[in-house]
Amino acid sequence: MLDYDFMRIAFCAAFLVAAVCGPVGWFLVLRGQTFASHALSHVGFAGATGALLLGFSPLSGMTLGALSAGVLMGFAGERTAGRDVMIGLVLSVALGLGALFLHFLTHAASAATALLFGDILGVSRSMLLWLLVLSVSCLAVLAFLSRPLLFASLQPELAEAKGVSIRLLDVIFLALVALATAECAQITGILLVFTLMVAPAATLLRMGLAPLVALAGTIFLAVAEAWGGLVLSWYTDAPTSFWIALIGGIVFLLTCGAQRLFGR
Amino acid sequence: MNIPALEVSHVTLARGGQVVLQDISFAVPKGSFVGVLGANGAGKTTVFRALLGLEPLQSGTVTVQGVPVHQGNPKVGYMPQMRKLVGGQLTGWSMVAAARKGQKWGLPWCGRPGRAAVDAALEAVDAQDLAKKPVASLSGGQRQRLLLAQTLLDDPSLLLLDEPLASLDPARMRETAARIHALAQARAMTVLMSAHDINPLLGLMDHVLYLARGKALLGTVDDVITTEALTALYNAPVDVVRAGGRVFVVAEGGGAALQPHDCTGGHTHA
Numbered sequence: 001m002l003d004y005d006f007m008r009i010a011f012c013a014a015f016l017v018a019a020v021c022g023p024v025g026w027f028l029v030l031r032g033q034t035f036a037s038h039a040l041s042h043v044g045f046a047g048a049t050g051a052l053l054l055g056f057s058p059l060s061g062m063t064l065g066a067l068s069a070g071v072l073m074g075f076a077g078e079r080t081a082g083r084d085v086m087i088g089l090v091l092s093v094a095l096g097l098g099a100l101f102l103h104f105l106t107h108a109a110s111a112a113t114a115l116l117f118g119d120i121l122g123v124s125r126s127m128l129l130w131l132l133v134l135s136v137s138c139l140a141v142l143a144f145l146s147r148p149l150l151f152a153s154l155q156p157e158l159a160e161a162k163g164v165s166i167r168l169l170d171v172i173f174l175a176l177v178a179l180a181t182a183e184c185a186q187i188t189g190i191l192l193v194f195t196l197m198v199a200p201a202a203t204l205l206r207m208g209l210a211p212l213v214a215l216a217g218t219i220f221l222a223v224a225e226a227w228g229g230l231v232l233s234w235y236t237d238a239p240t241s242f243w244i245a246l247i248g249g250i251v252f253l254l255t256c257g258a259q260r261l262f263g264r
Numbered sequence: 265m266n267i268p269a270l271e272v273s274h275v276t277l278a279r280g281g282q283v284v285l286q287d288i289s290f291a292v293p294k295g296s297f298v299g300v301l302g303a304n305g306a307g308k309t310t311v312f313r314a315l316l317g318l319e320p321l322q323s324g325t326v327t328v329q330g331v332p333v334h335q336g337n338p339k340v341g342y343m344p345q346m347r348k349l350v351g352g353q354l355t356g357w358s359m360v361a362a363a364r365k366g367q368k369w370g371l372p373w374c375g376r377p378g379r380a381a382v383d384a385a386l387e388a389v390d391a392q393d394l395a396k397k398p399v400a401s402l403s404g405g406q407r408q409r410l411l412l413a414q415t416l417l418d419d420p421s422l423l424l425l426d427e428p429l430a431s432l433d434p435a436r437m438r439e440t441a442a443r444i445h446a447l448a449q450a451r452a453m454t455v456l457m458s459a460h461d462i463n464p465l466l467g468l469m470d471h472v473l474y475l476a477r478g479k480a481l482l483g484t485v486d487d488v489i490t491t492e493a494l495t496a497l498y499n500a501p502v503d504v505v506r507a508g509g510r511v512f513v514v515a516e517g518g519g520a521a522l523q524p525h526d527c528t529g530g531h532t533h534a
């Protein structure tokens with residue numbers, strides 16, 4: 001399996017992406033903002049199809065689209081009335097735009113499938129380099145702000161009183177979510193971003209571990225699930241994203257079941 | 265001369281473009297235990313936010329121990345009003361630890377002194393037994409104890425507690441108020457504690473800060489909670505009724521100036 005260059009690249013890419021999605025997802029689930037990541041992936045879709053149309057790589061368009069939407073969403077603020085409706089509107093307009101751009105593309109069907117359901121075996125060396133840069137910078141920023149972000153997520157009023165800038169953290173965090181979402185879409189596709197962003201994070205959060213342990217744990221679990229998906233897809237011919245989604249769901253349910261059993 | 269723990273002079277505060285408190289002045293002496301009373305929307309939370317440097321002053325000055333207010337003063341401990349729980353899966357210990365130097369950049373890592381500080385804060389409020397449990401599984405009173413432990417982390421000399429008795433049953437209210445009072449005495453802290461109802465605080469308070477109609481009145485319970493003083497404050501007929509060792513503030517004819525919490529019209533609010 002590892003004799004093939006594309007498989008080695010796929011394993012590297014899965015590692016890079018999962019290592020970011022795990023901890024970013026942990027904060028996302030903790031803060032109850034999973035819907036935001038869903039919306040960002042859809043804006044990323046419009047960006048990716050737009051970039052394809054203009055002859056750029058879909059990753060660059062996806063990153064740019066999701067990032068600008070994330071920053072805007074952060075500035076709009078948690079407390080803005082009708083925020084859910086706004087996000088929903090932006091989401092559907094973005095998907096509509098994506099459909100329009102696809103309409104003008106020559107290889108629309110294959111491009112759409114790759115974007116919607118991921119194409120990890122199609123990751124090129126140059127894309128891998130991009131993923132490396134994105135992942136390292138995301139993790140560095142997250143490590144730098146994880147302490148105030150945790151404080152501000154759990155107790156915004158108190159954190160504000162202690163001098164934490166809630167708005168700044170909101171914006172930076174949503175920018176991180178946007179980048180992680182764009183990366184993740186390379187592997188799982190836009191429709192299955194949840195599988196790597198939310199499933200490992202929700203599993204670890206349920207265990208009630210200390211935040212730092214849980215954050216490290218999400219990296220391990222997300223990477224394990226992504227690699228597990230790759231291996232299974234190698235042996236079964238079913239798509240990687242299907243396996244990642246299935247493993248994520250099963251691991252989460254097993255954790256819940258085990259907790260029931262041991263009375264936690 | 266003794267510097268007051270807190271001095272507010274000629275302060276006007278607005279929320280969302282509307283003046284909430286107009287030209288209020290009061291000074292709280294060091295070590296005083298102050299009950300901040302007033303109906304819903306009277307401005308209790310707004311005053312606390314101003315004392316933390318979070319609300320811009322439209323006019324006037326606020327000083328804490330002689331120093332102008334500024335955000336992030338470690339000498340001021342704050343317990344926000346109860347809100348929707350975030351991160352209920354985390355243990356009580358993790359929840360308290362998140363507030364320990366939580367404003368610093370970096371990883372959420374405590375270190376030995378940090379762990380000791382968290383343990384000491386939990387011990388101070390008798391919450392060691394809550395440390396290992398997920399916060400979502402705790403009762404309202406137990407959660408309040410964790411929040412109280414958080415306020416003690418920086419060893420503050422001024423505590424601002426926003427409705428710490430809300431969502432507790434009457435017996436727990438009294439117990440919690442007494443616990444906070446004892447803590448304040450032991451650590452020589454000045455405490456401002458807001459509440460809907462004056463009764464759980466009777467006998468514990470040194471002063472009352474009563475907020476109504478954009479004005480504020482500070483004094484002892486006997487001075488402030490009287491028919492004359494409150495009628496003047498509300499600018500509407502208000503009766504103070506003492507019965508069975510408790511105090512009720514009653515609006516005549518359920519006057520529009522008062523919120524239901526102040527009125528005992530049909531129901532008592534113990």
Ligand SMILES: Nc1ncnc2c1ncn2[C@@H]1O[C@H](COP(=O)(O)OP(=O)(O)O)[C@@H](O)[C@H]1O
Nearest residue numbers: 279280284302303304305306307308309310311
């Ligand atoms: N975030 C806000 N934006 C605009 N107005 C607010 C906000 N929070 C409170 N207010 C208004 O300020 C007034 C005082 O509120 P508050 O200080 O929360 O009262 P209390 O804590 O005594 O119930 C109320 O009239 C309320 O409507």
Ligand SMILES: [Mg+2]
Nearest residue numbers: 308309345426
């Ligand atoms: Mg309030």
